[in-house]
Amino acid sequence: MKMKSLICGCLLALSLTGCDTHASPTGRGQTLLYSEQDMQQLGRASFSQMKQSLTINRNPVLNAYVDCIAGRIIAALPGERQPWEVVLFDSPQVNAFALPGGYIGVYTSMLRVANTPDELAAVISHEVAHVLSNHGNEQASRADIKGMGLKLVDLALDLGEVENRQMCMAALGLGAEVGISLPFGREQETEADIIGLELMARAGFNPKAAISLWQNMARASQGEPLELLSTHPSHDSRIEELAAQIPKVEGAYREASRRQLRPCRLR
């Protein structure tokens, strides 16, 4: 099957028979129009597309480092049994992403901004939290509500158009990569911060590193626009909100730290 038709197969299977209301992991009401299977198929196809269009980094030391951190986070996911695929991409862009279906992409330049294992764990956990919270599904569904729905479906039906693929990928948070702006909303960012913090703590990474990570990100963005911030916009009170959440996950971090966890080091 051709890539484009595979990617948009999920949208062809769209059921618009009614608004399906769900609750997010933090209890926020969400309208999700797509099935989990559709989103997984879209994630798989988008990841395959990313692997074709970007250079994969094969450095064994860097790969072992990223795999170690991602592996501990995946092991901390509730009820997760299927393996996730983790790929390190060579790129001057500061970016990372996670996709439904179990895929994580980290760009080498992210290691300049997330410069400790705990900070990289904060980025990956935040990305995985967007997936756990169905934010890609919500993005695509919100686009529908705003009147873009028909356009999205029309694009999906027109398998000859490259825009189909781009629109699908933008809904998953890959907008920076395909040049379509569909950034996550503030409530989705806050939610990914909360869920991500809990996840990294359960994986034995210091949740305080989420604060230094976003501080590094703000500093780095003064010199250059960061790709990650274009799809994951930060807001003024993010650091305060994170700081308020940290006491809630410190118990989980202490408990995880008592277990024999594999240390993740670059050298």
Ligand SMILES: [Zn+2]
């Ligand atoms: Zn985000």
